[in-house]
Amino acid sequence: MNTISEFELMLENVLNILRKGGYTIHLVSYPEDRRSIDIVAKKEKDVVLIKVALDAEKIGNLEVEDLRKSSIAYSASSMIVAKTYKGRELEEDVVYVKGNINVVSPELLEKYIVRKEKPLIYNVKGIYVLKLDPQKFCERRTELNLSRGELAEALGLTRKALYLYEKGETMVSLNTALQLAEFMGEDIFKEIDPLKDKINEDDFTIIHSERERLDKELSSIISRYNYIGVRFKRTPVDIALKGEKTTFSIVRQGDNSSSPRKIDDAEEIANLTESLLIVLKEKTGLKELEKLIKKLE
Template structure:
């Protein structure tokens, strides 16, 4: 990914990234300049939410919190793309951090998408670090018939340091890891997979409208820094998810299997990207509908408008419009989903 330094700005970087993702099979959303995210991209089970900046220090804590919660709700990977901080340009294949969100350069993203090369180095206060795979380190040491002290002496570290590395995935300086790899003639560092969904944080339950959806069994989670008003998530699998999360903590050997089951259960919760009337005029509603349709298309989640005032329309720019009086007559979530499907089919 070659960016012309003379033409570097957020608009150009965003355009380049969008074209990169499209060329490698991702479906991308429109670009949302005034949102907590700029771009959504999906390929198979991978969903990425990107915020693109020139100076990564311009990311606010409010933006980061909202982005993190949107990613958690959508089971997506939040990534900040940046070119520099206040003092320096960011380096390729290094993962930085701002407000607990990962930050990488456009070229690092390109290496991940194009070559499936994930970075191994991460930056923290005090310098650059890598993570040691303790189990691999022990296996390779034993294969060479080296004791802890022998490997420590050859690598210019203490015996206690080698022991600590082998007991868990410890972090160390890249130079130390390189010395160990030269002695063992094997790679022992862990790559950082930014596309792996780990974030369980989700949008807050802040609002109590539309109460008709709440009555059906949805949690309404508001969003103030996105092109839509809220995300509605049914709670029918909440107990199942809680039990699975407890198993996830207690059975590390089953972690991948349980995580997949959690994701499946969560997706069955019928997340709805939700918009409200709020006294908005037709032009505003149409503008919101166009953005919401785009986001719905990329994420794979259904969208709807919940309207109070009776109008002669069942869709707003192909987004189903459901009236509060209709929801009041429904007995369960399946009735709502059936009506949404019918109105989607009518719009198509």
């Protein structure tokens, strides 16, 4: 007795989703192995070419390239539907990218095709990113009466980065997006149309804030010297590092100096807790911090 494979079950699931979405479908069977297109679907004048896989990583470069070329030749949309990518289960609210082709889970496909729900997050080269709506971003910043400089300082970004965001010329990392959403609301981000919106991986750029770079390097120092790091959001001290012998109270300092009141309060906290106050400058602060830690070890 023949048993239905996991791939066949998934393929049937994708076909059912397309049928529920009102698509006319054709199942491609040639070539038998390593084909680029498994399904051709059409709704009104829109044609979609779909490759189905259990793991998107297993799809070869030739198949991906043929799928991309076919979509250009036939003025069609293209998509990969998979359960996993590089062995990890696809998140149902994230659009992944492989060879400049969007990769989605069956769950996301159903949300998009049947329920008309669009996701917000891309995963490109392992990085989670969102795209800003430039018009809403500018409108919201104006409504909040925030200058570029004020917003840039709060987010640990340069004014140039904020300018590029307002022009819609760069993607926003998830960490920065969360900070932006806290200031300005989630509706400043563009929804993704998995069939129409594309990212060219070769041209993919993202501006990492100075704060993100510092966080990564600071985490490395914490691990290297066996310190415990605690981050704060609503105190004058931004970070506390606790070691066996010494505790540091750290205040971040951006391009514009931190307010005197913040420094004064942090100094009082450091004095009362018998910790060492460090004002962490973006450019040189980590090197100085590491030198001090080495000296105290």
